[in-house]
Amino acid sequence: MVEAAASEAAKWMLDNRSLALPARVFRLKDVLDAMPEWLQRRSGTRKATAEALRDHFKAKQWPVPIRPDGRNGDQFVPWLHPDVAWANLETGDVREMYKADRAKEAASKRRRRRAR
Numbered sequence: 001m002v003e004a005a006a007s008e009a010a011k012w013m014l015d016n017r018s019l020a021l022p023a024r025v026f027r028l029k030d031v032l033d034a035m036p037e038w039l040q041r042r043s044g045t046r047k048a049t050a051e052a053l054r055d056h057f058k059a060k061q062w063p064v065p066i067r068p069d070g071r072n073g074d075q076f077v078p079w080l081h082p083d084v085a086w087a088n089l090e091t092g093d094v095r096e097m098y099k100a101d102r103a104k105e106a107a108s109k110r111r112r113r114r115a116r
Helices: 002-015 028-034 045-055 091-115
Strands: none
Touching: 002 045, 028 045
16 A cells, blocks of 8 residues: 555656646645645655655755744755755755745735736
């Protein structure tokens, strides 16, 4: 069952690359939330998703958790898109990239709503 979830999660991610790598800096939860519910509920999907990000997409997990909303916000370990050159990055840079990506995403959603 876990092996089936692993292959199905990797297949879904390969078929939906823009959802599998949603931004320069993203949470594993962002990818899991984009998956169909039936796949989210399968045992082993979370682990399989992390492995697929690392092995198939060459995304890197930042070694230190970040809190984009300050001390009272959520803390999580972010993933970096494979195109991000992270050799000279610091945790503050990663946090600011995450916030900038979220601001772009919010602006895009507002434009789409106005266009309706």
